[in-house]
Amino acid sequence: MNDARPTSWLQLANPAVFNRWADRLLGPLVIVTLGLFAYGLYGTFFLSPADYQQGDTVRIMYIHVPAAWLALFVYAGMVFSALGTLVFRHPMADVAQKAAAPLGAAFTLVCLITGSIWGKPTWGTWWQWDARMTSVLVLLLIYLGIMALWRAVDDPLRAARAVAILTLVGAVNLPIIKFSVDWWYTLHQPASVFRLDGPTIHPSMLKPLLIMALGYLGLYLVLLLVRMKTELTLRRIDRLQRLAAGIPGERA
Amino acid sequence: MNAWTALLLRDLRLARRVGAGAELGLVFFLILVSLLPFAIGADQRFISRIAPAFLWLSALLATLLGLDRLLQADEEEGVLDQFLLSGTPLELIVLAKALAHWLVTGLPLSLAAPLLGLMLAIEPQAMAPLALSLLIGTPALTLIGLIGAALTVSLKRGGLLLSVLVLPLTVPTLIFGATLVKEAALGRPYTTPMMLLGGMTLLMLVIAPVSAAAALRHARQ
Amino acid sequence: MIDPGAHAGFILAAYAATAIILGGVILASWLSLRAARARLQRLEALFPDGGKRPS
Structure with missing residues (x-):
């Protein structure tokens, strides 16, 4: 049994094979993630300097910017899964997609909340209708819509396909939304614009930022595997219950 | 008369018979507009400033009306199957449904909007651009709604979910449309938002029928 | 090095909010996996053959 190596993605379609690989990966992944967070947080508070303009509030960047990156990364992964569901009918694709959506929403929420807390000392308000915050807010709404559609449709296979189509439609629209919001913002530009991104970021800040981003990525992968295992277990429970209820034509 | 025109005419006739035709959507639009002063006060200058934005938001909400039953009734009664049997591609069938929906909501709304703009003291030079922006933009709203209607076709109470799915996707259309009217009201050129708005509608004309048809096919498997 | 300046409260709040949200997701994911298992x-105890291979 232990010699089963997934030589192709198709073999990972077997839940048992997937579970075995997930279990093998989870332990090391948790350790790496913890290490990254420990080093990243140490770098954030002790190694990186305070910004000459913003002072120490710049330390919020190290949890805010990686959350924004992950919010987009998770969506990209969901687009990939959506293609897997619709084109290749890969059985694990919709499991991955269902597991990913709430995680993407969580990272988006972290991005918004830390951005808002960062905004108070920097802009003077908790919420500024600035282009990036607004785009992220729309992204959160799309995530919430996807999660709502998952809950609304009972049959998991149908739900998976409907969500996959919605994910792809969202993927086509997201760049347009981003463009339109940027365009809208340039028309209403307030007097002082605060910019952090761009090449101005100092290397001493970049390193902890990248390590925190890797930590976020590790956390995402761990949670994704755990949630996929949960979903597979729930589906097996469902099958066994049907079997126990004596519904004909069902195999365990 | 081919199946496509037959479906379109049938939908228009149905809309008129069940009273969900143009008049009711317009009444809804009128009610929204008359509620605005009650909410914000009778200050003409303030009303005039927010009128373009408010008219566009009202149009957006009015377009959502009836979307949840747009495909559902036909799906339940097997009408879609009949039209499929005629050899018409599903993409064209849903396009006909969307066109019928737009003819009884978006089109009358666009034509009536200048009158309501008058009530909201909109700048005179913005009247024609208001109607123009709605004429160009409301098809995009209906088409985005079509995708939501197809995704929620099997749900008994899909109305609220449909709005949640559809509204975030209407952000660009709303931005371009409302900006067009606002720029016109300020006496500035509005070619750029008009082009962008037209682009949105053309893009949705491609995306919406394809994704709605795909969603319907998967829902019936 | 950190200098607990005027904005220490904001920094703390941002990190606390992140910890609460991500911690909540971690806890929820872990608990639901345990419950499902x-x-x-x-x-599976109901099936004496120990649960056949998943189809």
């Missing part, structure tokens, strides 16, 4: 074990 417990349910599966109880159910």
